[in-house]
Amino acid sequence: MTSTPHAPARASSYDADERGWFGDFGGRFMPEALVAALDELTEAWQDAMADPAFVASFEAICRDYAGTPSRLYEARRLSDKVGARILLKREDLNHTGAHKIRNVLGQALLTQRMGKKRVIAETGAGQHGVASATAAAYFGMECTVYMGAVDVKRQALNVARMNLLGAKVVSVDGGSATLKDAINEALREWVSTVDHTAYLFGTAAGPHPFPSMVRDFARGIGDEARAQCLEQYGVLPDAIAACVGGGSNAIGLYQAFLDDEDVAIYGFEPGGDGVETGRHAATIHAADSGVLHGARTYVLQDEDGQTIESHSISAGLDYPGVGPQHAHLAKTGRVTYLPITDAQAMDALSLLSRTEGIIPAIESAHAIAGALDVAKRLGEEKGPDATVLINLSGRGDKDMETAMEWFDL
Amino acid sequence: MSNTSATAFEKARADGRAALVGYLPAGYPDVDGGIDALRCLVDSGCDVIEIGLPYSDPVMDGPTIQAAAQHALEGGVRTRDVLRTVEAVAATGVPTLVMTYWNPVERYGVPRFAADLASAGGAGLITPDLTPDSAPEWIAAADEHDLDKVFLVAPSSTDARVAMTTAACRGFVYATAVMGVTGARTTTSDLAGPLVARTRQTTDLPVGVGLGVSNGDQAAEVASYADGVIVGSAFVRALLDQDDRAAGLRALAALTEDLAAGVRRA
Numbered sequence: 238m239t240s241t242p243h244a245p246a247r248a249s250s251y252d253a254d255e256r257g258w259f260g261d262f263g264g265r266f267m268p269e270a271l272v273a274a275l276d277e278l279t280e281a282w283q284d285a286m287a288d289p290a291f292v293a294s295f296e297a298i299c300r301d302y303a304g305t306p307s308r309l310y311e312a313r314r315l316s317d318k319v320g321a322r323i324l325l326k327r328e329d330l331n332h333t334g335a336h337k338i339r340n341v342l343g344q345a346l347l348t349q350r351m352g353k354k355r356v357i358a359e360t361g362a363g364q365h366g367v368a369s370a371t372a373a374a375y376f377g378m379e380c381t382v383y384m385g386a387v388d389v390k391r392q393a394l395n396v397a398r399m400n401l402l403g404a405k406v407v408s409v410d411g412g413s414a415t416l417k418d419a420i421n422e423a424l425r426e427w428v429s430t431v432d433h434t435a436y437l438f439g440t441a442a443g444p445h446p447f448p449s450m451v452r453d454f455a456r457g458i459g460d461e462a463r464a465q466c467l468e469q470y471g472v473l474p475d476a477i478a479a480c481v482g483g484g485s486n487a488i489g490l491y492q493a494f495l496d497d498e499d500v501a502i503y504g505f506e507p508g509g510d511g512v513e514t515g516r517h518a519a520t521i522h523a524a525d526s527g528v529l530h531g532a533r534t535y536v537l538q539d540e541d542g543q544t545i546e547s548h549s550i551s552a553g554l555d556y557p558g559v560g561p562q563h564a565h566l567a568k569t570g571r572v573t574y575l576p577i578t579d580a581q582a583m584d585a586l587s588l589l590s591r592t593e594g595i596i597p598a599i600e601s602a603h604a605i606a607g608a609l610d611v612a613k614r615l616g617e618e619k620g621p622d623a624t625v626l627i628n629l630s631g632r633g634d635k636d637m638e639t640a641m642e643w644f645d646l
Numbered sequence: 647m648s649n650t651s652a653t654a655f656e657k658a659r660a661d662g663r664a665a666l667v668g669y670l671p672a673g674y675p676d677v678d679g680g681i682d683a684l685r686c687l688v689d690s691g692c693d694v695i696e697i698g699l700p701y702s703d704p705v706m707d708g709p710t711i712q713a714a715a716q717h718a719l720e721g722g723v724r725t726r727d728v729l730r731t732v733e734a735v736a737a738t739g740v741p742t743l744v745m746t747y748w749n750p751v752e753r754y755g756v757p758r759f760a761a762d763l764a765s766a767g768g769a770g771l772i773t774p775d776l777t778p779d780s781a782p783e784w785i786a787a788a789d790e791h792d793l794d795k796v797f798l799v800a801p802s803s804t805d806a807r808v809a810m811t812t813a814a815c816r817g818f819v820y821a822t823a824v825m826g827v828t829g830a831r832t833t834t835s836d837l838a839g840p841l842v843a844r845t846r847q848t849t850d851l852p853v854g855v856g857l858g859v860s861n862g863d864q865a866a867e868v869a870s871y872a873d874g875v876i877v878g879s880a881f882v883r884a885l886l887d888q889d890d891r892a893a894g895l896r897a898l899a900a901l902t903e904d905l906a907a908g909v910r911r912a
Contacts, residue, residue, distance in 0.1 A: 270800035429826035528749040542753030543702040
């Protein structure tokens with residue numbers, strides 16, 4: 238029997254325990270002042286996910302407003318090129334241009350259910366900030382977005398979009414004035430406003446329940462893709478792939494496939510200038526366990542445990558931590574994580590643009606780059622019916638300035 | 647023999663007053679300058695010392711302490727410098743704790759950190775982002791080395807969590823008086839008194855109140871219902887506001903004396 242895109246969510250063998258531990262990773266390393274709010278959120282989220290009315294309402298908003306289920310598209314010219322079937326999960330066609338809208342609509346709907354009227358969010362490049370501002374406008378909520386001062390300057394267009402959507406953007410000067418510092422500032426702000434404000438966390442990281450909750454709101458990607466692949470081709474893919482920064486699009490894709498043992502799963506991390514240069518954001522590749530932003534996970538850190546600045550051409554992957562479920566999936570060997578350099582990602586961006594007429598986000602281009610290698614190998618082993626399903630997590634419009642500079646356009 | 651901070655609270659209580667607990671980050675303006683500043687707190691009337699371990703991602707600190715910690719890190723301060731600072735300050739005989747976010751301890755190695763802290767004469771740790779339910783490794787190491795475990799309670803803590811937290815504390819209990827980050831405030835919080843009362847229902851340990859106190863009058867007010875008055879940002883501010891070190895130390899001494907007088911007139 239084939240499932241439908243909106244079949245009830247299945248648990249996987251790689252889920253967290255009730256205290257948010259994925260094996261050795263996750264948990265909750267947070268100030269006591271926020272524990273009551275995190276407990277309240279955990280209870281509200283679990284209660285909501287068990288309520289068919291909430292789930293139906295979430296699905297209806299995603300469908301009618303965000304445009305899901307997103308299409309599963311067979312990239313024929315690209316498939317011919319690599320000798321295997323390439324399927325793209327077109328999250329780039331969602332409203333606001335990426336998978337992130339699912340998570341913010343879910344969290345904002347939950348906020349409404351909890352009776353809170355204000356949301357805050359952190360953002361790096363501005364994509365989660367724009368998504369949060371969008372959801373806040375949809376639900377009629379007040380929204381403040383924290384953004385590193387460095388990012389405010391280099392992502393002026395997204396700052397303007399957030400302002401246009403009615404959100405307030407707060408520039409953060411502390412630390413390295415980038416995404417991790419925006420998270421720090423949002424957490425500080427949350428401590429003092431927690432009684433009436435929800436924190437819409439942008440990725441499947443942070444303290445319990447965020448890694449599991451964000452995954453649950455993003456898992457429609459994989460639930461849909463799995464059902465679409467079965468319906469369209471009668472088989473599951475041989476391999477699936479996604480890019481991994483914090484890891485929300487990846488875990489959203491993976492969750493439905495984790496217990497399909499015959500499906501190989503790949504995650505492609507931002508290798509920056511190359512992992513050997515030290516200028517990268519390939520947290521899992523570095524494999525150094527630590528505590529950052531409330532969870533034990535893999536962290537880019539120095540020998541004293543101070544967070545090291547990450548480097549990636551892709552602002553959305555430029556984060557020195559990673560969601561704890563990914564750390565667990567790496568350690569257990571269920572998922573293979575590999576670094577992709579800036580140059581490899583930009584080559585893939587160009588290739589997909591010219592071969593399929595799709596300009597992907599640079600984040601998603603990491604997944605394309607890595608998955609094409611996998612596809613070539615599988616095609617050689619199994620022939621042209623070998624199938625690789627890639628999450629095309631976002632569109633590349635936001636990256637045109639970077640592309641102009643890179644390709645000298 | 648144990649160097650628990652509880653002895654300083656007992657002594658203050660015997661004098662009929664609250665204890666004054668002073669915080670500064672290690673390594674500000676540099677390691678030796680930080681030691682001088684901390685010794686100045688001791689000389690001018692602090693009963694317990696908290697030494698902050700500068701960390702790259704201080705989610706519970708406001709701009710003042712963030713700025714000093716960032717300056718210290720940019721100056722190259724290391725975890726071993728913090729331990730050297732502890733040794734120099736603990737040598738004065740005043741109970742000296744380290745206040746630290748969790749990752750630097752985890753990275754150093756929890757048992758190794760506990761052992762090195764104990765051998766430096768440190769009294770224990772205050773852990774703003776580690777609650778007892780996430781702290782089995784630290785609790786075991788602290789118990790092995792006879793160290794204080796100071797966990798925080800907050801106005802938002804349920805009664806059950808207050809009880810769980812105080813049961814795991816040794817030395818004293820740190821009550822965060824406001825829902826917010828560190829930083830001097832013009833008025834003290836009306837959330838503090840009820841939180842101290844709730845905390846006292848669960849423990850005989852002394853209860854210190856922190857976040858926001860910046861002068862003797864506020865200290866006197868807090869001292870009227872708490873066992874300890876914790877001051878951090880105001881001390882850091884005193885240092886940040888002065889151009890040269892001698893002036894910084896003079897400002898620090900004057901502020902400490904004002905606060906020490908405050909806890910004595912409650």
